[in-house]
Amino acid sequence: MKTDQSGPLNKDTVKKNTNEPVIEINNLRKSFGSQEVLKNVTLKLHPGENLTVLGKSGSGKSVLIKCIVGLLHSDSGNINVLGLDVNSLNRNELGDLRQKIGFLFQSGALYDSMTVKQNLEFPLRRIKRDLTTLEIKEKIEEVLENVGLADALDKMPSQLSGGMRKRISLARTIIVDPMVMLYDEPTTGLDPATSDEISLLINKVQKKYKTSSLIITHDINCARKTADRIIMLNEGEIYLEGKLSDFENSEDELIKSFFM
Amino acid sequence: MKKIIPKIKVLPILQDAEKITIKLSEKTIETSEKANNFLTDFADVILFIVRIIKESFSGKFEFKEFLHQCYVVGYKTLPLISITGAIMGLVLTIQARPTLADFGAVSLLPGMVSVSLIREMGPVITALICAGKIGSGMGAELGSMRVSEQIDAMEVSSTNPMKFLVVTRVLAATCMIPLLILYADGLGILGSWAGANIKGDVTFGLFFSQAFSPVDWIDFLPAVVKSVFFGAIIGIVGCYKGYNAGRGTESVGIAANSAVVTASLLVIILDMIAVQITDMLA
Numbered sequence A: 001m002k003t004d005q006s007g008p009l010n011k012d013t014v015k016k017n018t019n020e021p022v023i024e025i026n027n028l029r030k031s032f033g034s035q036e037v038l039k040n041v042t043l044k045l046h047p048g049e050n051l052t053v054l055g056k057s058g059s060g061k062s063v064l065i066k067c068i069v070g071l072l073h074s075d076s077g078n079i080n081v082l083g084l085d086v087n088s089l090n091r092n093e094l095g096d097l098r099q100k101i102g103f104l105f106q107s108g109a110l111y112d113s114m115t116v117k118q119n120l121e122f123p124l125r126r127i128k129r130d131l132t133t134l135e136i137k138e139k140i141e142e143v144l145e146n147v148g149l150a151d152a153l154d155k156m157p158s159q160l161s162g163g164m165r166k167r168i169s170l171a172r173t174i175i176v177d178p179m180v181m182l183y184d185e186p187t188t189g190l191d192p193a194t195s196d197e198i199s200l201l202i203n204k205v206q207k208k209y210k211t212s213s214l215i216i217t218h219d220i221n222c223a224r225k226t227a228d229r230i231i232m233l234n235e236g237e238i239y240l241e242g243k244l245s246d247f248e249n250s251e252d253e254l255i256k257s258f259f260m
Numbered sequence B: 001m002k003k004i005i006p007k008i009k010v011l012p013i014l015q016d017a018e019k020i021t022i023k024l025s026e027k028t029i030e031t032s033e034k035a036n037n038f039l040t041d042f043a044d045v046i047l048f049i050v051r052i053i054k055e056s057f058s059g060k061f062e063f064k065e066f067l068h069q070c071y072v073v074g075y076k077t078l079p080l081i082s083i084t085g086a087i088m089g090l091v092l093t094i095q096a097r098p099t100l101a102d103f104g105a106v107s108l109l110p111g112m113v114s115v116s117l118i119r120e121m122g123p124v125i126t127a128l129i130c131a132g133k134i135g136s137g138m139g140a141e142l143g144s145m146r147v148s149e150q151i152d153a154m155e156v157s158s159t160n161p162m163k164f165l166v167v168t169r170v171l172a173a174t175c176m177i178p179l180l181i182l183y184a185d186g187l188g189i190l191g192s193w194a195g196a197n198i199k200g201d202v203t204f205g206l207f208f209s210q211a212f213s214p215v216d217w218i219d220f221l222p223a224v225v226k227s228v229f230f231g232a233i234i235g236i237v238g239c240y241k242g243y244n245a246g247r248g249t250e251s252v253g254i255a256a257n258s259a260v261v262t263a264s265l266l267v268i269i270l271d272m273i274a275v276q277i278t279d280m281l282a
Helices: A011-016 A061-068 A091-098 A116-127 A133-146 A162-174 A192-209 A220-226 A244-248 A253-259 B012-057 B063-073 B075-102 B106-147 B150-156 B161-196 B204-212 B217-243 B250-281
Strands: A023-032 A035-045 A050-055 A076-081 A101-104 A180-184 A212-217 A229-234 A237-242
Touching: A023 A061, A035 A050, A035 A061, A035 A212, A035 A237, A050 A061, A050 A192, A050 A220, A061 A076, A061 A180, A061 A212, A101 A162, A101 B150, A116 A133, A116 A162, A133 A162, A133 A192, A162 A192, A180 A192, A192 A212, A192 A220, A212 A220, A229 A244, A229 A253, A237 A244, A237 A253, A244 A253, B012 B161, B012 B217, B063 B075, B063 B161, B075 B106, B075 B161, B106 B150, B106 B161, B106 B204, B106 B217, B106 B250, B150 B161, B161 B204, B161 B217, B217 B250
Parallel strands: A050 A212, A050 A229, A101 A180, A180 A212
Antiparallel strands: A023 A035, A023 A076, A229 A237
């Protein structure tokens, strides 16, 4: 399947074709040796939607998100992102698709040897090659302003706190104007106040950049603040899918253990 | 009605035989697993090298990063190599002088030291020092990048980490380590001149003309060729161990340690092969 640089789906067409899912996963299975991590997972992420995938540690959430972006290869099933089958793409085509996907890593994954400015420049210079130095500078200032860290430009990642690292990492992700955002445990390891700030930032990014977001988390407060729809994963399978109210009103013990 | 099953008495010799059989089968499985792991690792390394070669010639070359790595590998290793090189020449001269003096052959000292340094000691000792500093540095850096998901982050931001991180480092090591070896040779001869002047009085010009008079291309060329291979091996091993590090923080230490041990061992083995080939050609 060929990838067009302008994309079969760009932000405008996504907005018009509101029924076409941005991410569509069917019967996804993934094992590591004899351990089956994902068992027949099927889900859809609709344009402009914030879908939160909840689950305990080890329930297969991070594996799911890494399969979506092609960092892990699924054993069977289909993963369709922006109309393209991830498993059938070659390296170059996958690279083109990844330009339209933003991925916020659990650890932030900022490049330790680079300053904040260099971290932000890195994807921009590679993905948006036609930008001038002035445009790059403006873009960096804009995203730093959006994440509330305009003065962190020349700092090294080691000089940043956990929350600041997450914000800079988010800035590095949104700087290339992705159509889909994938958040891997965005609030893990942060204090409640910073977690709330990151959750609000996720909503702000979604509104400002008109992205569709898949948020992997086990933080119920993050899910409450960000989710339009929730899917709960348990032992590699979808346990329940619905709105926040469905989960909050559920009598199921496992769900209650999360929402209590 | 309850059925009584008679207890069967097993002879002690049969019990021993059973134990031996179990132990043997366990050992066989263990050995075959080790052999399998070794072959898998070997195949992985070959694939890794093939990928490095392929990535070196495809697409846009990361020249800026290559220059940065040349700076890291070359310039930042200079102080260590300078001290090692100078001491190498100095010690060799001080140790060899009494023996040569017994035979009345002190005038051969500069030539002997320079040939030893250029042919063998310079390349091997400098390569071992580089395996320690550069190999472990690459193993630890890439290993920590793997553990902290930086390599994955690079991949999802449409950058080929193999090209950006591995190819540039391997090429920088391949280019810079031979230069460091030549530099160490030069400083070694300088150290030797200093050593010769501790118990004697030799002018700089005389010492150098005596040092280089016995040196021929056949001494120089094989040393340069093997230095290039030493550089490539140190780069490949360091990057391979770091790039394929496990997920825990413990793997960073393992990657760095394993990079040094493997690269040092390979340098020694390669040197032995190079000496044999040079000897056959000479």
